[in-house]
Amino acid sequence: MKLADRIIPVPQNVTEGENILEKNMSYRLVCDLPGESSLGQRAARRLEQALQTALTGNGQVLTVTLTMGDAPEEIPNPDQGYSIHAEKGSVTITGFGDAGVYYAVTTFLQCLHQEDGAWVLPAMDVLDYPLLKTRGHFMETRYGTDCMELEDWKQVVDFMEDHKENQLTVSVYGCWQVQFDNRVSEYVFAPFKNHPELKTPVFRKYYSPAKKDWVDVETLAPMYEKDFLGELMAYGRERGIQVVPMMNSLGHNTLIPRLYPEVSAKDENGEPTLTGYCTSNPKTYELLFALYDEIIDRYAAPNGVDAFDIGMDEVRDGRAFLAGDVGRLRSPWCKCPECAKKTRGQIIIDHAIRQMQHLKEKGMRTVYMYNDMVMEHKTAPGVIIPEDRTAMFCQALEKKGLMDVACLDWWSYRQLRETFHFETIHPELGLRGTLKPWNGYYNWAFHVTAVRNNYHISRMALAENAEGMRSYSTWDNGYHRNNQTQADYAWNHKGTGRPQSATARYVRRHFPTAQSKANSAFLLMDDVLRFRDEKSINNVESSRHEVLMHELVAYHYTYYRRDQDYPRNFPGEKLPKLRENAEFVGDLELVCQLTEQAAKLFGEVAETPGCDKTLAELYKYEMEHVALLCKDFLTLKQLDELAQAYENTKDKAFLAKLAEAAAAQKNARLAHLADMENVKDSYVIPGSGRVQSIPMQYFADIEKYVTETPAEALKLDFTDMRHAASQRFHWLR
Numbered sequence: 001m002k003l004a005d006r007i008i009p010v011p012q013n014v015t016e017g018e019n020i021l022e023k024n025m026s027y028r029l030v031c032d033l034p035g036e037s038s039l040g041q042r043a044a045r046r047l048e049q050a051l052q053t054a055l056t057g058n059g060q061v062l063t064v065t066l067t068m069g070d071a072p073e074e075i076p077n078p079d080q081g082y083s084i085h086a087e088k089g090s091v092t093i094t095g096f097g098d099a100g101v102y103y104a105v106t107t108f109l110q111c112l113h114q115e116d117g118a119w120v121l122p123a124m125d126v127l128d129y130p131l132l133k134t135r136g137h138f139m140e141t142r143y144g145t146d147c148m149e150l151e152d153w154k155q156v157v158d159f160m161e162d163h164k165e166n167q168l169t170v171s172v173y174g175c176w177q178v179q180f181d182n183r184v185s186e187y188v189f190a191p192f193k194n195h196p197e198l199k200t201p202v203f204r205k206y207y208s209p210a211k212k213d214w215v216d217v218e219t220l221a222p223m224y225e226k227d228f229l230g231e232l233m234a235y236g237r238e239r240g241i242q243v244v245p246m247m248n249s250l251g252h253n254t255l256i257p258r259l260y261p262e263v264s265a266k267d268e269n270g271e272p273t274l275t276g277y278c279t280s281n282p283k284t285y286e287l288l289f290a291l292y293d294e295i296i297d298r299y300a301a302p303n304g305v306d307a308f309d310i311g312m313d314e315v316r317d318g319r320a321f322l323a324g325d326v327g328r329l330r331s332p333w334c335k336c337p338e339c340a341k342k343t344r345g346q347i348i349i350d351h352a353i354r355q356m357q358h359l360k361e362k363g364m365r366t367v368y369m370y371n372d373m374v375m376e377h378k379t380a381p382g383v384i385i386p387e388d389r390t391a392m393f394c395q396a397l398e399k400k401g402l403m404d405v406a407c408l409d410w411w412s413y414r415q416l417r418e419t420f421h422f423e424t425i426h427p428e429l430g431l432r433g434t435l436k437p438w439n440g441y442y443n444w445a446f447h448v449t450a451v452r453n454n455y456h457i458s459r460m461a462l463a464e465n466a467e468g469m470r471s472y473s474t475w476d477n478g479y480h481r482n483n484q485t486q487a488d489y490a491w492n493h494k495g496t497g498r499p500q501s502a503t504a505r506y507v508r509r510h511f512p513t514a515q516s517k518a519n520s521a522f523l524l525m526d527d528v529l530r531f532r533d534e535k536s537i538n539n540v541e542s543s544r545h546e547v548l549m550h551e552l553v554a555y556h557y558t559y560y561r562r563d564q565d566y567p568r569n570f571p572g573e574k575l576p577k578l579r580e581n582a583e584f585v586g587d588l589e590l591v592c593q594l595t596e597q598a599a600k601l602f603g604e605v606a607e608t609p610g611c612d613k614t615l616a617e618l619y620k621y622e623m624e625h626v627a628l629l630c631k632d633f634l635t636l637k638q639l640d641e642l643a644q645a646y647e648n649t650k651d652k653a654f655l656a657k658l659a660e661a662a663a664a665q666k667n668a669r670l671a672h673l674a675d676m677e678n679v680k681d682s683y684v685i686p687g688s689g690r691v692q693s694i695p696m697q698y699f700a701d702i703e704k705y706v707t708e709t710p711a712e713a714l715k716l717d718f719t720d721m722r723h724a725a726s727q728r729f730h731w732l733r
Contacts, residue, residue, distance in 0.1 A: 007111065010495040020091075029047065030066070039240050043102045044105075069083075071097075077129055078100075080100050081128060082104030107126060130491045132467065136166060136241070138171070139169065142474050144684050148223065157239060161239040174252050190245075200221075201219070205690050206673075207693045209670060248312070253277070265333060270336065276331070293362065306366065308368070313372050314370075316332070349392050353396050356400075373389075403431070408433045408434075410425050437450060454471075458496075461490075485503070513609060525623060548626065551574060552630065552633060571695070575718055591627070603620050621676070
């Protein structure tokens with residue numbers, strides 16, 4: 001493997017020579033670092049441990065010098081830059097700041113490797129630095145993160161450490177609408193000592209082939225129950241990674257206004273809507289700032305964290321904000337007499353300013369806020385935030401002296417630049433900004449490929465002088481390619497190249513002995529999971545990805561729709577389309593073929609010596625999952641046709657075939673659940689297991705219904721088989 005591929009992320013400048021290590025070699029480490037550099041001292045310890053492992057002889061000495069020096073002129077982010085010069089007998093590792101020292105050692109450890117049992121270190125000259133100042137991930141409060149123990153979070157930090165990333169944002173509080181269990185999806189990840197009532201349960205419901213039993217557990221999120229956010233911040237700080245807390249406000253906000261209706265937004269009659277806040281009520285800010293202060297005082301300040309994220313995205317009217325009246329339209333925009341005097345733009349901006357003022361007074365040097373409620377953002381075809389909010393927001397920031405701390409977080413998860421939610425991040429306004437790609441939020445539901453999104457996001461970030469790039473995600477090692485190529489793009493966009501080049505490099509790093517098969521498998525994966533390719537979001541023709549995600553996955557049937565029953569009729573709701581749209585059925589059949597081919601290739605890669613077996617098996621699993629989703633609905637169509645044949649002929653042979661087809665898909669689902677438990681991390685399993693147990697139980701119920709119900713009593717209308725559903729099926733949903 002070439003040195004340029006071995007170094008992660010892709011370095012800016014590197015030249016490589018012959019191996020400089022010899023048999024029976026020893027080392028001498030010279031550290032010339034400022035004594036107060038704790039990050040540098042940790043880098044020195046990592047370096048010494050590696051040298052102790054590799055150079056254990058008593059022969060020729062390799063002198064390794066770790067030092068801090070001056071950066072070359074005009075390189076960006078010089079405090080994070082470094083150089084390495086390695087030749088026969090000596091290595092000089094120079095950081096241009098504390099972070100640069102740490103990254104330099106990380107690179108050295110990537111270059112020092114074994115080949116055929118012998119340690120190798122190439123002669124080299126490296127000059128490297130990141131093009132973007134902040135790089136990392138935002139971790140949503142959702143399925144997966146709600147089950148992560150401290151060690152799981154530490155593994156995320158370890159990944160980021162290896163990839164020279166420096167910012168992990170953790171959502172402490174977030175809310176969505178009613179979904180599973182007829183409950184609002186609400187999450188609190190930190191216990192508030194003065195408000196212990198702010199807590200939310202985590203439900204784990206799925207069938208476990210390993211246990212040969214159902215899992216039925218109600219608990220609290222480990223981060224809340226064991227109160228380890230501060231420990232995570234400390235662990236990140238030791239590795240040059242700032243762990244930033246996020247609490248959403250106004251949007252994605254139901255728990256606090258429901259528990260404290262006094263601060264809730266009010267409707268025209270003065271009744272609490274139980275979503276959003278009354279921003280004219282002083283008690284709103286007494287409560288919010290008490291919560292913010294506790295996070296800062298208990299967790300952030302003791303660990304040197306000087307950034308805070310207030311969210312503020314997707315503030316809009318909606319339904320299913322409260323269990324029991326999912327069809328009622330509720331608004332987070334307060335209509336009390338005082339708030340009614342303001343436009344929505346004034347409400348959102350005044351609310352943001354008040355929070356930023358307080359957080360700046362608390363020592364926060366950066367306050368992140370999503371862009372979509374104050375700057376141009378095409379949230380739906382033809383919907384654009386009025387431009388006057390831009391001027392209002394900038395004027396308010398300048399008036400209150402907040403331009404130095406406010407940092408807008410621009411998000412778009414589309415794969416093409418032309419379909420982003422915004423034309424520009426307006427660098428001419430002088431606002432700080434960071435961009436947010438989409439790296440795999442729906443890990444419990446469906447695999448996402450995000451290399452193209454990362455390519456275009458990083459390209460725009462550099463062109464418009466953004467300071468950072470952090471993904472929107474939950475953590476799943478099945479998204480390893482998304483996460484690693486994001487690190488490459490955020491550090492060195494040009495050197496990483498176009499998406500195909502980024503994937504080819506990823507293959508060389510992890511599957512060097514099966515590159516042709518691995519590249520072919522990823523090409524198939526990216527074709528199957530592609531997003532829409534149109535040039536305008538006004539073209540609403542669905543892409544293959546959107547069809548698979550929003551029409552096949554059981555999870556998406558937990559969303560309330562005004563034109564559908566609630567709970568939704570899964571999977572019968574989709575049968576009319578299967579009956580009437582031959583092109584849709586043909587595409588499902590094609591996707592099955594393509595994903596099975598990709599899974600076969602990944603399986604062969606997994607068995608090839610020299611390849612990363614764990615990663616290959618994860619990708620194989622993801623492709624098998626897509627194929628199985630398609631087969632669920634192809635099987636539904638088959639069951640419908642067999643039912644019609646039986647109704648036409650009354651030949652019970654068709655009933656036997658129907659039960660056999662249902663049993664076959666049930667068993668395929670059970671086998672896939674077993675694979676999930678074998679290849680997925682434990683914290684991912686409850687969310688994924690529940691979503692996958694739903695179709696498994698559906699086919700189990702159909703098999704039982706057909707085999708145990710007298711033929712004359714059967715009701716075989718597969719547009720709606722809820723009469724055949726078991727209590728277990730309803731319990732899962």
